[in-house]
């Protein structure tokens with residue numbers, strides 16, 4: 001995992017779950033990490049436990065100003081960005097006809113447009129250096145309809161996977177790599193934080209024993225940072241689940 005050493009890494013959604021675990025894995029391996037999310041207190045708590053240099057940038061990734069601040073502060077402080085991890089994301093639960101325009105738009109703002117437009121803030125500096133890695137936190141739900149009553153989530157993650165594939169093709173030969181990580185059930189706050197999360201209360205416990213830990217997912221992502229595959233599974237569990245889901 002030492003290839004992350006001395007790299008400058010921006011991680012969105014770093015206040016909890018997979019983003020906080022990514023921050024720890026990167027920092028312990030010798031990277032500088034810029035942590036961003038809305039909850040400043042939670043970001044500060046994550047940063048306090050990291051051994052290496054950190055930047056804490058409280059921001060809402062759905063805000064253009066927030067995205068500009070994340071890119072500007074990191075570039076002004078460290079000069080360049082080696083890795084951007086678009087990890088911030090929301091779940092969404094509920095029957096399709098009860099998932100109105102506001103919920104769909106909220107979901108696409110966080111899960112799709114934030115990643116697209118933060119990438120537009122950071123990519124020019126990577127292209128100027130001829131190197132960099134963009135990692136989008138998709139999901140097995142970006143490749144298949146993995147569960148019932150999560151149509152909006154599945155649609156948003158398919159969009160993120162499509163964005164990753166299209167951009168990877170456009171950036172071929174530039175030195176900038178694009179990757180889409182596809183975890184499945186991971187034991188984080190995700191199931192309490194999403195749109196319609198009250199519908200999941202009690203449900204989550206049934207799945208808890210199948211879940212990956214956020215640390216395992218984070219290690220799996222960092223291990224695969226430098227290979228050429230765009231779409232990848234960070235652990236064995238989603239890779240196995242995919243075998244049964246690929247036709248769904």
Ligand SMILES: NC(=O)c1ccc[n+]([C@@H]2O[C@H](COP(=O)([O-])OP(=O)(O)OC[C@H]3O[C@@H](n4cnc5c(N)ncnc54)[C@H](OP(=O)(O)O)[C@@H]3O)[C@@H](O)[C@H]2O)c1
Nearest residue numbers: 013015017018037038039060061088089185186188189190
């Ligand atoms: N957990 C799973 O089972 C699972 C499976 C497959 C894929 N994923 C994906 O993995 C990624 C991380 O999820 P997680 O499981 O670690 O969930 P989590 O613990 O709920 O973390 C989500 C993160 O996103 C941030 N966030 C949400 N809305 C934001 C906004 N508008 N602006 C800035 N930050 C925002 C949250 O921070 P603040 O609230 O502080 O802003 C939080 O740090 C997501 O993209 C998710 O779709 C998760």
